[in-house]
Amino acid sequence: MRILLSIPMILIILTIVFFVLRVLPGNPVLAMLGPKAPPEIIHAMEHQMGLDKPIIVQYFIYLSHIAVGNFGTSSYTSLPVLQELLQKFPATFELTFYSMIIAVFIGIFLGSYAAYNFGKPMDIFARVYSIFVYSFPVFWFGIMLQLIFGVWLHWLPVSGRSAPFMIPNHIYTGVYTLDAILNGQWDVLTDAIKHLVLPSFTLGVVISSIFVRMVRSNVLLSLSSQYVTAARARGESEKKILFKHALKNSMPPILTIMGLQFALLLAGAILTETTFSWPGIGNYLITRISYRDFPAIQGAIVFFAFFVAVISILVDIVNAWIDPRIRY
Amino acid sequence: MLSEKIGKNIKQLVGDSSGIMFLVGLFLLIIFVIMAVFAPYLAPYSPIKPTGAPLLHPQASHLMGTDNLGYDVFSRVIFGSRMAFSIAAIATVVAAAIGIPTGLIVGYIGGKLDSVITMIMDSVYTFPGLILAIAIAAMLGQGLINISLSIAVVYIPTYYRVIRSQVVTIKSELYVEGARAIGAKSPTILSKYVLPNVLPSTIVVLSMNIADAIMTEAGLSFLGLGIAPPTPDWGYDLSKGQQFILQNDWWLVVFPGLAIILIVLGFSMFSEGLNEYLNPNIGEKR
Numbered sequence: 001m002r003i004l005l006s007i008p009m010i011l012i013i014l015t016i017v018f019f020v021l022r023v024l025p026g027n028p029v030l031a032m033l034g035p036k037a038p039p040e041i042i043h044a045m046e047h048q049m050g051l052d053k054p055i056i057v058q059y060f061i062y063l064s065h066i067a068v069g070n071f072g073t074s075s076y077t078s079l080p081v082l083q084e085l086l087q088k089f090p091a092t093f094e095l096t097f098y099s100m101i102i103a104v105f106i107g108i109f110l111g112s113y114a115a116y117n118f119g120k121p122m123d124i125f126a127r128v129y130s131i132f133v134y135s136f137p138v139f140w141f142g143i144m145l146q147l148i149f150g151v152w153l154h155w156l157p158v159s160g161r162s163a164p165f166m167i168p169n170h171i172y173t174g175v176y177t178l179d180a181i182l183n184g185q186w187d188v189l190t191d192a193i194k195h196l197v198l199p200s201f202t203l204g205v206v207i208s209s210i211f212v213r214m215v216r217s218n219v220l221l222s223l224s225s226q227y228v229t230a231a232r233a234r235g236e237s238e239k240k241i242l243f244k245h246a247l248k249n250s251m252p253p254i255l256t257i258m259g260l261q262f263a264l265l266l267a268g269a270i271l272t273e274t275t276f277s278w279p280g281i282g283n284y285l286i287t288r289i290s291y292r293d294f295p296a297i298q299g300a301i302v303f304f305a306f307f308v309a310v311i312s313i314l315v316d317i318v319n320a321w322i323d324p325r326i327r328y
Numbered sequence: 329m330l331s332e333k334i335g336k337n338i339k340q341l342v343g344d345s346s347g348i349m350f351l352v353g354l355f356l357l358i359i360f361v362i363m364a365v366f367a368p369y370l371a372p373y374s375p376i377k378p379t380g381a382p383l384l385h386p387q388a389s390h391l392m393g394t395d396n397l398g399y400d401v402f403s404r405v406i407f408g409s410r411m412a413f414s415i416a417a418i419a420t421v422v423a424a425a426i427g428i429p430t431g432l433i434v435g436y437i438g439g440k441l442d443s444v445i446t447m448i449m450d451s452v453y454t455f456p457g458l459i460l461a462i463a464i465a466a467m468l469g470q471g472l473i474n475i476s477l478s479i480a481v482v483y484i485p486t487y488y489r490v491i492r493s494q495v496v497t498i499k500s501e502l503y504v505e506g507a508r509a510i511g512a513k514s515p516t517i518l519s520k521y522v523l524p525n526v527l528p529s530t531i532v533v534l535s536m537n538i539a540d541a542i543m544t545e546a547g548l549s550f551l552g553l554g555i556a557p558p559t560p561d562w563g564y565d566l567s568k569g570q571q572f573i574l575q576n577d578w579w580l581v582v583f584p585g586l587a588i589i590l591i592v593l594g595f596s597m598f599s600e601g602l603n604e605y606l607n608p609n610i611g612e613k614r
Contacts, residue, residue, distance in 0.1 A: 008451070132589075137543060137547065139566065139567075140581070143570050150574075210333065266459065271458070304459050308456065
């Protein structure tokens with residue numbers, strides 16, 4: 001059911017992206033060739049790109065291409081855009097995956113301890129933390145971490161995914177930490193982790209503020225419920241009460257919220273990738289904008305739309321699995 | 329919305345003293361407004377002229393140091409508030425001017441039109457706003473109006489959703505049905521009975537929206553999609569300052585960033601306080 005609902009969402013985003021990139025002022029051909037290009041060449045290029053057809057025909061050609069995975073050809077590298085995107089995707093996936101883990105970890109621990117110590121210093125710390133972290137621009141926070149841990153302390157590298165030559169011998173997934181383990185290259189693994197720490201912390205910490213708040217208010221609600229009182233009456237340990245009873249029962253709403261934050265995570269990923277020169281899709285998008293590579297720009301945005309849709313479906317499936325009362 | 333979450337967090341922290349929160353927010357905003365309005369008088373130097381040696385540390389003559397071109401960072405931070413306010417204001421007004429009437433009319437008419445428009449608005453709403461803004465800004469190019477428009481598109485659904493959901497409830501209220509019964513025309517009902525009831529909550533959304541728009545604008549200009557240099561802009565200054573952090577020139581990034589944080593915090597606190605005052609019945613929603 002939910003999968004059916006996300007098809008119109010993808011379609012609408014595709015349509016908006018198409019019309020934004022085609023109808024708005026600024027001729028892509030002119031932008032690519034420069035203002036001084038001779039008219040014959042412009043016409044030839046327009047014909048080659050199908051831009052001389054009526055807009056509605058172009059639209060359906062574009063949709064049918066997307067449907068079979070044809071994202072067009074980059075005007076900068078002349079490679080298929082989908083191929084380039086798939087090559088960049090593991091980097092974005094790795095960054096967002098570890099950021100999410102960090103955010104969830106901070107959210108669950110800080111949130112539940114804050115709820116457990118309601119009104120005490122720990123709770124106040126958690127709340128002040130969310131306020132400040134929330135108002136940090138992602139890129140600013142990233143630059144501050146670069147400054148502290150890269151420049152002042154010299155602990156961690158401040159840009160890129162790996163040191164020169166520190167890439168896995170054999171690429172299985174493109175996720176360096178995983179490939180390094182599969183290859184048994186521990187020096188590569190250490191290097192990949194070192195490069196991951198600052199970007200994933202930047203993004204993870206900024207996203208975590210929402211999680212802290214969510215976990216806190218949900219656990220607070222569970223802690224005042226009768227099953228917690230019953231568990232206390234049975235003499236169960238406070239740790240067990242907090243993590244087994246209160247936290248577990250607050251999971252479904254927390255998970256939904258986490259899934260909803262995914263859009264924010266992706267937007268943050270673009271900024272984080274730019275801040276740390278992380279070679280993912282966000283960085284690709286921004287670089288290609290400066291080259292006026294329209295097929296690539298369009299492809300990257302469509303790719304993000306698919307990503308958001310897939311995640312929202314996944315969240316629903318996981319939710320239904322955790323809470324059997326939810327049925328779609 | 330981002331600023332809504334910040335505001336709610338602060339309110340939770342201060343508890344009953346949310347009046348103080350409102351005042352602190354107002355105070356911050358007044359400072360930034362004064363900065364923007366009186367920038368030429370407050371700034372010690374021109375923001376777009378070399379005023380000293382490049383990359384000077386913060387010192388008495390240059391409170392926040394100078395950048396690689398010798399521009400005074402303090403003056404650029406002060407003038408940067410103008411860019412933040414103008415873009416956020418234009419974006420917010422455009423988004424509201426499209427979102428509010430659409431929500432009002434579509435919500436009132438209902439039916440198939442409502443389902444279709446709502447689905448479109450929801451799709452845009454769930455899509456990461458910054459990415460959409462990047463797409464539009466990439467096509468339109470740099471410039472004050474272009475950036476404002478790119479940001480405006482992202483926030484249209486916010487207004488649409490707030491207004492539409494209220495109109496749907498209000499239009500079946502007794503006083504609206506009464507007005508219809510005595511023969512009032514739809515435009516009259518909308519402007520006299522529905523609009524005045526939805527406007528208070530819109531004012532809060534408007535105020536929160538400005539904070540979000542400032543954040544989005546900072547992001548866009550950090551990515552190089554904002555205003556053409558050398559116009560002072562916090563996001564752009566940050567991205568330029570980042571090139572020099574490896575040589576420990578921290579003042580280039582710390583101060584513009586703090587300006588963004590403080591203005592966002594100010595708007596969030598102000599809006600949340602305003603919300604409390606204008607919509608006292610609306611309890612804390614999770």
